[in-house]
Amino acid sequence: MTVADVEHIIEELAPVWTAWDQDNVGLQLGRRDQRVSRIMIALEITDGVVSEAIRKRVNLILTHHPPLFHRASSITNSDQTGRNILALAQNKIAVYSAHTNLDFTRNGVSFVLAETLGLEKIRFLSPLEGKLSKIVVFVPATHVEQVAKEMSEAGAGTIGNYGSCSFRVEGTGTFKGTAESNPHVGERGSFERVREVRLEMVAPTVSVRSIVEAVKRVHPYEEVAYDLYPVSTPSANFGMGAIGLLDRAITLQSFLRRCKQSLDARSIRYTGSPLQKVKTIAVCGGSGSDLLEMAIRAKADVFVTADVRYHTFHSARERIALVDAGHWETEHGILQPLRQRLLDAVQQLKQNVSITLAQISTNPVQSI
Ligand SMILES: [Zn+2]
Incomplete structure (x- = not known):
């Protein structure tokens, strides 16, 4: 199996055309004709991920966040991204990134987040339009x-x-x-x-x-x-965020406890009344504040996302319980199902390729 074959499999799962226009998804580094027998999956490239990949003699790393999200004008050893790219290239390790195309697909980042929180009847919060x-x-x-x-x-x-x-x-x-x-x-x-x-x-x-x-x-x-x-019909297959129902109304307080536990979150920031009852939950893995008004219009009781700014909390008050559960915390759940889907596709092609998750945590945020 080659890098191009892996690329084809991933693009069946998360088509590139669905990605946000400003995104940089797809093959970031490597030769398409290179053979692949070991794949490692990580949320992003860090120096720790690079060392682990070299040690495990991996041929391709599949990430969610593209290492070259901001297009580089030079790749040198004067910054960490450059050092990582150089080390990967020297060790013939390709990098493929499925970013907003993995967010926007059914069973992508937000659907997995909704499932992890125990939601039912999950659908897109904002289906893709005009494509x-x-x-x-x-x-x-x-x-x-x-x-x-x-x-x-x-x-x-x-x-x-x-x-x-x-x-x-x-x-x-x-x-x-x-x-x-x-x-x-x-x-x-x-x-x-x-x-x-x-x-x-x-x-x-x-x-x-x-x-x-x-x-x-x-x-x-x-x-x-x-x-x-x-x-202009909204797409049934692709969209942003997800919305679903809890099997019964519970207090915001117990829902927040569920978030902490199921997302492996050490701390959660939120606005809302702890004793209010909640049942309809909107979510968007990663930085999803732009979907706040959409969640309010959809009559969600809670919106779970990450990277929420102070003034966004202000504008949510009295309208929806807004929860910032952390960027890594709302996204890392996709890694295991992504591995399974890739493994199923590889096995269907009767290819002998090992697929592992990076053991090292890439979350740079610490809490006390
Ligand atoms: Zn993200």
């Missing part, structure tokens, strides 16, 4: 199954837990070929009527070009008629 298109293709009835299959394989027709979703309606297509035409049905120069199907499928806008190419490969017509529409 989907509708592809409508006019196909002779004889070829509709083949075209639909090809479109699905190229990435169209996924809605929530369902694949191959399409809508089909029969009608009559008409055309009249010019003297230069070479029609699949009928004669050039004569007006033709053909029984056709209007086949519709939704797809990520980023995949539209390759889906259209796939259609053209199997569609029998010389000129394929198709329409593309931007779709």
Whole structure:
């Protein structure tokens, strides 16, 4: 298995097109043709992670936070990031980062956080919008199954837990070929009527070009008629944050105790009344303060996130119980399920690759 193969597996789990525009996700360092037999997963690269990877003779480190989040103008030994990158390169260790694309996917950072806190009926707090298109293709009835299959394989027709979703309606297509035409049905120069199907499928806008190419490969017509529409429907598959329910209302105080225990958090900052009853919980792993208003609009009793500023606590008061449980604490839960999903994919390909979690903690924050 090569770095490129691992890249492909991860991008199936967390597609790069869903990432935040300003993010820097994907292969950060390494050669795509390099062989991989040992993978290590860590929330981020630290000097401790680098030493552990070298000691364990790892070929690839998968991180959540990209080491080159701020694009570097030089990589030298004058700063810690540079020293880490140089040491990794010298030891032929590749680094791949799945950051906001791992946040935004179903079963990503926020969904795992919601599950860890015992929430049920989990859904996205803010589904991704404006990244989907509708592809409508006019196909002779004889070829509709083949075209639909090809479109699905190229990435169209996924809605929530369902694949191959399409809508089909029969009608009559008409055309009249010019003297230069070479029609699949009928004669050039004569007006033709053909029984056709209007086949519709939704797809990520980023995949539209390759889906259209796939259609053209199997569609029998010389000129394929198709329409593309931007779709503003919220995505069922990708979004920011998560919201769910506790099985029964409990006091904020006992919910906070649950947070501390299940997230391995030594201290938690919050605003709210300890004895108020809470049941609807919104969460966003990492720095999720931007979703505060969304959590209030969704009528959540509590919003759990990290890196909350003083004035944000002020604006939450009397409106929602706002909880800052820590950045590492709200994100590290993704590592074990990520390892399991990667392992399942690798085993399905019958590859012998070991996947471990970094033993060293990368959390730089201490509490007393
Ligand atoms: Zn983070």
